[in-house]
Amino acid sequence: MSIEIEELRRIYKDLIVSIKNPRPLPNLKIEFYPYVGINNRIRLRDDLIHVKISDLLRDAPIELHHALAEILLRKLYRKRVPASVSQIFQDYIKQTEIRQKSIETRKTRGRKILRGSEGTHYDxxxxxxxxxxxxxxxxxxxxxxxxxxxxxxxxxxxxxxxxxxxxxxxxxxxxxxxxxxxxxxxxxxxxxxxxxxxxxxxxxxxxxxxxxxxxxxxxxxxxxxxxxxxxxxxxxxxxxxxxxxxxxxxxxxxx
Ligand SMILES: [Zn+2]
Missing domain, CATH: 3.30.2010.10 (Metalloproteases ("zincins"), catalytic domain)
Structure with a gap:
């Protein structure tokens, strides 16, 4: 089940208030983006915070999104990220990468599996x-x-x-x-x-x-x-x- 953008907005809004509480509150744009690998970006321009989250995290649990939001917003506002928060994120990424690797291995081993659109040289x-x-x-x-x-x-x-x-x-x-x-x-x-x-x-x-x-x-x-x-x-x-x-x-x- 994918997390709803509305749910994400709520998480980010609450955290913006608790971390910085800027006046006025910036607008918020959150979207999933097909980065290669797990990549997440945040940017503040004028009064808009733009968050781009790797679409590989679409199905990640809410705790992970909470941790990611805290990491991104604290970096944006130049605050220290608590070790426990980065740990949640790191652990999840490690798991995901292992899972991803095992899928790839299965692909190269199983000859019957249809080759995907991504070749060795051309996608x-x-x-x-x-x-x-x-x-x-x-x-x-x-x-x-x-x-x-x-x-x-x-x-x-x-x-x-x-x-x-x-x-x-x-x-x-x-x-x-x-x-x-x-x-x-x-x-x-x-x-x-x-x-x-x-x-x-x-x-x-x-x-x-x-x-x-x-x-x-x-x-x-x-x-x-x-x-x-x-x-x-x-x-x-x-x-x-x-x-x-x-x-x-x-x-x-x-x-
Ligand atoms: Zn033809």
Whole structure:
């Protein structure tokens, strides 16, 4: 069960009064924020105290939020933080990190577990969000984003409308692959969400003229194509030789 913002406001307000009791009382803005790791920030500007709490603590017990509020506010007002209060916080963080680690270990051990959006080099969620802002006004609803389980060098991306998912070939999660190539594949799959497959007289139309028109908007399409044509052979070792040709990227994208 997640703690309510209203409940947090009450905790912070009471503590502001008991620690400093400034006149007038500052306004208060509290929000959860998707920091990487457990990070919490507080800032006082003009008459607004802005608190950003790591969303990893959304489900933390109220005692933890109380301790965190005391730590943040005492730091803000330059007061000493009692050792007992920091202890509550430290203990909880340690536990959480251990739990987090065991989840990660389970992920790497269990082969059947779907790989998440975070790869070794590229985070699909981050790429999706960025492209969504730049090219789609943030209007594409976020599907499940996963890396493929195997190194598929002949299909780079796939959108599955039944499962509402985009899968990107794990072979692209490689520091030798430029980011714009991964973005290019993601952009193509996102267009499949924007332009759902049409069926006319029993025939499927996925890459409609409107789709192809939009596809040209990606700023690095030509660069991606050139890079794939030049380098892709290195990534398909042991498989049927993939020779770079003009329009090659198009063929590697889903059909
Ligand atoms: Zn396609």
């Amino acid at each position: 699909l969620a981050e790429i999706f969000n960025l492209l969504n802002q730049i090219y789609f006004e943030g209007k594409i609803p976020k599907p499940t984003l996963t890396w493929s389980n195997t190194n598929t060098s002949r299909i780079l991306g796939h959108h599955d409308s039944a499962h509402n998912s985009i899968t990107i070939s794990k072979s692209l999660d490689d520091n030798r692959v430029p980011r714009f190539v991964v973005e290019c594949v993601m952009f193509h799959e996102m267009l499949h969400i924007k332009h759902p497959t049409k069926y006319i007289n029993g025939r499927r139309y996925s890459h409609t003229p409107a789709f192809r028109q939009d596809e040209k908007e990606f700023a690095f399409f030509e660069e991606s194509e050139a890079w794939i044509e030049k380098h892709w052979a290195e990534f398909s070792k042991g498989k049927k030789k993939v020779k770079g040709k003009k329009g090659f990227l198009q063929r590697l994208l889903d059909f």
